Amino acid sequence: MQSPLPQRLKSARKLAKLTQEKLSNKLGFDDRSHGTARISQYETGKHAPDFAMAKKMADALGVPVAYLYCDEEKLADLILAASKLDENQLTMIIESISDL
Amino acid sequence: MQSPLPQRLKSARKLAKLTQEKLSNKLGFDDRSHGTARISQYETGKHAPDFAMAKKMADALGVPVAYLYCDEEKLADLILAASKLDENQLTMIIESISDL
């Protein structure tokens, strides 16, 4: 099983209109190369970030960290959609699923 | 940021009524100790599994792999509930969120 993180990370970054360098800066990696090399390695699947790094990148990109690890497309879509809801709305959705 | 995987893995395993050894067997680790030590290390947060291993454990426990990495409780609940739906039902839920 291949990790979905590389593709999801790359597409989320593109959607946020960030270069690897800009994302690198948002993450606190100051000068060039320090961050972009790592981000590239993550996006190409050459290496995997640990959870703390995945969380930081997800926050910087405005997606739930679980989204980066989701290997089912429809479920990934749901996670993204749900991330824009507040707690009450989420509760209502969960209840409506129980009623199916 | 702490990884949610240790706690989620442990609670999912308990819910499935499996010991670390039984889960270890389901994963293909044959004799004792080979698997239980690793699973214990994952559940106590001493070490983190790579994605392939996380996916295998999630499959064995009947939860989406993204659930293991979800750090928001309500979203985690939604992921679990949604995992029992078929594609059509998922599509309908996503649409109903768009309408909010």
Add this chain to the structure above:
DNA sequence: TCATTTTCTAAGGATTCCTTAATATACTTT
């Protein structure tokens, strides 16, 4: 094309993981 930006890669020191063996904790039964 040329200049510039953006992304990718190789190599090695640094870090983390997996295996093994043993210990510790939690149950059960007597």
Add this chain to the structure above:
DNA sequence: AAAGTATATTAAGGAATCCTTAGAAAATGA
């Protein structure tokens, strides 16, 4: 309550993976 059994955890070191650095390759666009 102790002994026996099942379950879970830990330490240590060899094995694997990651992070840093420097540089090269692709992509962009004037």
